[in-house]
Amino acid sequence: MEDKQKSLSPPPCPSTVTVRRNPLRRARATPYTTATKPPFSSLASAITHDVPTFPIDEILSIQIPQSEPKQSIPESLKIFLRIKPLRSFTKVTTTKARPRNVWPQNPSKKNIAKENRNPEITKKVKKKDEEACITLNDPYSVTLTPPQSLQELKRSKTEVYEGFSHVFPADCSQNDVYDKMVQPLLEDFMKGKSGMLAALGPSGSGKTHTVFGSLKDPGIVPITLRQIFKKSHESSSGPLRLFNLSIFEICSERGKGEKAYDLLGGESSELSVQQSTIRGLKEVPIQNLEEAESLIGQAMLKRATATTNSNSQSSRSQCIINVRASCNGFSNETKMQYSDAMLTIVDLAGAEREKRTGNQGERLVESNFINNTSMVFGQCLRSLLEYQKNRKKGLQKHHQNSLLTRYLRDYLEGKKRMALILTVKAGEEDYLDTSYLLRQASPYMKIKFDNTEEPCNKRQLKTFPRAEKNKKIKLSAPKTSQIEENFLEERSQISQEVHLQGKKADPRDRSSPRLEPVSHDKNEREHIIMRNFSKVLWNVLKQYNEKLKVAEGEICTLKDSLRREQLKSLVLETELSSLKSPCLAEPCIPEAVVEAIVHAKENFEVAASMTIVLRNVDDDSCNLIKARREAGAEESSDSPVPNVIRNVDDDSCNLIKESREAGAEESSKSPVPNMRNVDFDSCNLIKSRREASAEEPSESPVPSKNVKDAELVRCHLSSQNDAEPRQSVNSEENVGIPSATTHVEAEVTDFPRDQAIQNQDDPTPSPEQVEVSQDFINSQISNVQTKSAVSRRFPDSEKQERNRRLLPVSSRSLTEKMNDLDIKENQIEKPQVKTAKTHVQKKAESIQGQEIEVPAREAEPASTKKQRNGQKPKRRLQPASSVLLTREINTLEIEDDIAEPKGTRGGKKTTVSQPRSQGSVTLLRLLTNNLHL
Ligand SMILES: Nc1ncnc2c1ncn2[C@@H]1O[C@H](COP(=O)(O)OP(=O)(O)OP(=O)(O)O)[C@@H](O)[C@H]1O
Numbered sequence: 001m002e003d004k005q006k007s008l009s010p011p012p013c014p015s016t017v018t019v020r021r022n023p024l025r026r027a028r029a030t031p032y033t034t035a036t037k038p039p040f041s042s043l044a045s046a047i048t049h050d051v052p053t054f055p056i057d058e059i060l061s062i063q064i065p066q067s068e069p070k071q072s073i074p075e076s077l078k079i080f081l082r083i084k085p086l087r088s089f090t091k092v093t094t095t096k097a098r099p100r101n102v103w104p105q106n107p108s109k110k111n112i113a114k115e116n117r118n119p120e121i122t123k124k125v126k127k128k129d130e131e132a133c134i135t136l137n138d139p140y141s142v143t144l145t146p147p148q149s150l151q152e153l154k155r156s157k158t159e160v161y162e163g164f165s166h167v168f169p170a171d172c173s174q175n176d177v178y179d180k181m182v183q184p185l186l187e188d189f190m191k192g193k194s195g196m197l198a199a200l201g202p203s204g205s206g207k208t209h210t211v212f213g214s215l216k217d218p219g220i221v222p223i224t225l226r227q228i229f230k231k232s233h234e235s236s237s238g239p240l241r242l243f244n245l246s247i248f249e250i251c252s253e254r255g256k257g258e259k260a261y262d263l264l265g266g267e268s269s270e271l272s273v274q275q276s277t278i279r280g281l282k283e284v285p286i287q288n289l290e291e292a293e294s295l296i297g298q299a300m301l302k303r304a305t306a307t308t309n310s311n312s313q314s315s316r317s318q319c320i321i322n323v324r325a326s327c328n329g330f331s332n333e334t335k336m337q338y339s340d341a342m343l344t345i346v347d348l349a350g351a352e353r354e355k356r357t358g359n360q361g362e363r364l365v366e367s368n369f370i371n372n373t374s375m376v377f378g379q380c381l382r383s384l385l386e387y388q389k390n391r392k393k394g395l396q397k398h399h400q401n402s403l404l405t406r407y408l409r410d411y412l413e414g415k416k417r418m419a420l421i422l423t424v425k426a427g428e429e430d431y432l433d434t435s436y437l438l439r440q441a442s443p444y445m446k447i448k449f450d451n452t453e454e455p456c457n458k459r460q461l462k463t464f465p466r467a468e469k470n471k472k473i474k475l476s477a478p479k480t481s482q483i484e485e486n487f488l489e490e491r492s493q494i495s496q497e498v499h500l501q502g503k504k505a506d507p508r509d510r511s512s513p514r515l516e517p518v519s520h521d522k523n524e525r526e527h528i529i530m531r532n533f534s535k536v537l538w539n540v541l542k543q544y545n546e547k548l549k550v551a552e553g554e555i556c557t558l559k560d561s562l563r564r565e566q567l568k569s570l571v572l573e574t575e576l577s578s579l580k581s582p583c584l585a586e587p588c589i590p591e592a593v594v595e596a597i598v599h600a601k602e603n604f605e606v607a608a609s610m611t612i613v614l615r616n617v618d619d620d621s622c623n624l625i626k627a628r629r630e631a632g633a634e635e636s637s638d639s640p641v642p643n644v645i646r647n648v649d650d651d652s653c654n655l656i657k658e659s660r661e662a663g664a665e666e667s668s669k670s671p672v673p674n675m676r677n678v679d680f681d682s683c684n685l686i687k688s689r690r691e692a693s694a695e696e697p698s699e700s701p702v703p704s705k706n707v708k709d710a711e712l713v714r715c716h717l718s719s720q721n722d723a724e725p726r727q728s729v730n731s732e733e734n735v736g737i738p739s740a741t742t743h744v745e746a747e748v749t750d751f752p753r754d755q756a757i758q759n760q761d762d763p764t765p766s767p768e769q770v771e772v773s774q775d776f777i778n779s780q781i782s783n784v785q786t787k788s789a790v791s792r793r794f795p796d797s798e799k800q801e802r803n804r805r806l807l808p809v810s811s812r813s814l815t816e817k818m819n820d821l822d823i824k825e826n827q828i829e830k831p832q833v834k835t836a837k838t839h840v841q842k843k844a845e846s847i848q849g850q851e852i853e854v855p856a857r858e859a860e861p862a863s864t865k866k867q868r869n870g871q872k873p874k875r876r877l878q879p880a881s882s883v884l885l886t887r888e889i890n891t892l893e894i895e896d897d898i899a900e901p902k903g904t905r906g907g908k909k910t911t912v913s914q915p916r917s918q919g920s921v922t923l924l925r926l927l928t929n930n931l932h933l
Pocket residue numbers: 083084085170201202203204205206207208209210311313314315316348349350351423
């Protein structure tokens with residue numbers, strides 16, 4: 001103490017002391033100082049000595065409360081997660097090596113023995129079974145990873161679930177679960193607060209194991225009962241509390257509805273359910289743990305269970321265990337009355353998938369019920385979780401959908417405390433069930449997209465250049481089967497090439513540029529496609545070319561057939577015209593022959609008119625001949641079509657020339673009879689015939705007669721070529737030749753085809769033809785003689801005008817010349833002169849003085865006349881000329897007439913008073929007499 005006092009003694013006083021005038025101020029006494037007043041003597045020392053030390057030890061001893069997890073679960077609902085250990089884990093751990101000489105008892109043992117013999121297999125099994133889909137992150141969160149198979153098939157992702165009150169790993173014990181989960185609720189229960197514990201999870205995940213456990217490893221219920229009676233005994237100071245136990249189950253009645261059964265009741269254990277209250281439930285008071293455990297044991301025996309593929313003793317009902325605590329006294333400590341509390345422990349039936357459970361029939365109905373109940377419970381739970389997160393949102397109520405949720409309405413609405421434990425299986429095959437449960441009941445969920453890159457890359461690779469090309473090719477591909485086949489072949493080749501290139505390429509090396517091989521492949525592919533397409537096009541073009549050739553051949557054949565048809569039609573037309581032409585020409589021909597003098601003019605008019613008709617035929621025939629010559633020489637040679645009928649110009653020389661030329665060329669070839677009108681200009685005619693006679697006789701098969709004075713080309717339809725008998729007629733020899741009128745008629749009427757063919761084959765004229773031609777020539781000659789006499793009667797203008805009206809241009813000159821002959825029309829129809837004896841002098845220049853000796857005419861037989869009249873009643877071409885002739889003849893003054901010299905034919909015919917020649921006078925007399933004019 002002395003040392004201490006010495007150490008606390010103040011320092012020695014200084015030599016000088018300062019005294020303060022003001023009274024000494026005392027500082028406010030501190031509590032510390034006030035509490036224990038030290039003695040004044042020791043005040044100074046005490047002041048310096050009592051400085052408090054810093055309470056560092058106290059500060060360090062203070063325990064700072066640990067920060068709770070961010071996602072704290074509300075008090076009314078706590079969610080726990082328990083992971084069931086993997087089966088392989090237990091198998092591997094329980095596997096014991098057996099001696100090799102032991103015969104395996106069953107297949108499983110046999111497999112085990114195999115595994116033992118082959119440790120690699122065991123390792124593989126271990127590796128395979130050890131792979132879990134769920135891993136524990138921390139006591140409050142887990143990560144769920146999809147298995148590899150599901151990652152490839154669909155777009156799966158790693159999920160992180162958090163916000164749990166606690167996550168029990170696979171190796172946790174039942175006591176851990178009780179401590180963390182049940183004890184808080186039990187304390188409140190003992191204080192009179194109700195609470196509920198529920199186990200939720202798929203089938204076989206350990207719900208029943210967690211809730212009830214086993215004899216060796218008891219679960220929540222046994223432990224809780226034990227703790228209840230333990231605590232009740234410890235709190236001896238408290239009121240007397242009574243506990244009652246009730247157990248019932250909710251199951252489906254053949255799938256039609258929900259039923260509740262009392263598991264502690266008697267035989268009629270069915271309960272009546274009204275909304276959320278269950279009537280008739282038996283509560284059994286429990287005094288001690290043994291009674292409680294026996295009751296629970298009895299209830300478990302009554303509970304509906306079944307064996308499924310997922311669980312050998314699967315719960316088929318929702319089991320509810322109620323422990324009600326009743327209190328009849330006051331608490332000594334709080335002096336408050338205890339209310340009844342209810343602790344509810346629920347073992348739900350696990351949701352199960354049909355494929356995994358293999359349920360059928362009644363089991364399947366139970367499964368549907370269980371799944372529906374689980375779904376409704378999960379919806380209610382989800383709604384409560386969302387409601388607790390955000391209370392602004394209203395609570396969605398789903399509890400009405402099942403009896404269980406209706407019974408647990410207060411808990412599912414958050415009015416009472418509830419602790420939920422989720423049991424999950426950690427195997428890969430249980431991923432879907434686990435994921436479904438966690439999505440439904442976990443407080444929070446995060447989705448990691450770490451494993452989403454691979455599917456994206458695969459998709460990109462799949463849709464790389466091939467798909468677009470296929471589409472394009474499909475759209476642009478032609479529909480021909482050949483093209484499709486080629487396309488398929490190329491497609492397979494290219495796909496193989498691409499596949500090989502893809503194999504060669506390193507898929508991991510993403511940095512390596514793959515555009516070059518792709519572009520190269522694209523170019524090659526396009527090249528192959530275009531090449532094959534061009535081949536196909538070439539083949540198609542070839543086919544079309546062949547088709548075109550065939551079509552051209554058909555066109556040629558059709559053209560030939562068309563030509564033939566046209567020729568046939570032309571032949572028919574010409575036949576028709578030929579049939580028409582004789583009908584028209586028929587009446588005039590015999591008259592021209594018979595009426596030697598009187599009908600000379602008319603004859604020429606008829607001939608001229610014939611030319612009009614036949615001229616048309618000429619054109620057609622010419623064309624026809626041309627066509628037939630082109631078509632073939634054979635057809636033309638056999639053709640019965642009449643040949644050209646030519647009109648001869650006034651100029652006789654031209655006429656003869658044309659006739660010669662035509663005769664030399666055509667008549668030798670063509671069998672068709674020719675018809676020529678001949679000018680009767682004597683001078684020209686004689687000249688021309690002289691010239692012709694020098695050439696033709698050699699060709700003509702029939703020797704012509706002596707041509708003394710003149711040659712006349714006969715106008716006959718039946719004769720046609722140069723071989724026809726152009727007879728030079730001596731008028732003297734022809735005198736007395738009988739008329740060939742009948743023959744002419746026959747020829748004319750029978751002309752058409754047979755005669756033509758006959759003439760064609762035999763160019764030699766028949767005697768009848770010769771006769772007719774002779775008569776005709778005679779008549780023409782007589783006409784020539786008569787013309788000079790008659791022409792004087794009419795003025796030239798009038799004649800020309802008439803010619804213009806009646807005849808075509810080519811024949812007008814002829815008719816003009818013949819107009820000089822005034823012949824009565826009536827004479828045509830009266831008995832005609834058969835023949836006329838004419839004298840044709842050699843020198844045509846001096847026609848004057850010629851005399852035509854007209855023999856006594858013979859009346860034509862009546863029969864012939866009648867026949868002719870009957871056959872040819874119509875004479876369309878004659879009336880105009882006949883009338884004129886009649887007029888002229890009527891005006892003739894035969895007695896006073898004086899023969900007109902022939903030399904005036906080419907000159908002016910103005911004088912009517914010119915003297916007639918003797919021959920003409922005689923002729924006129926004969927005419928008048930015979931015709932009875
Ligand atoms: N944590 C665990 N540790 C050891 N074994 C367990 C565990 N959880 C469950 N088991 C075993 O798994 C099997 C199935 O468990 P349990 O019957 O509890 O599943 P469940 O979820 O109730 O199925 P269900 O819904 O079909 O009734 C039981 O044999 C049980 O012993």
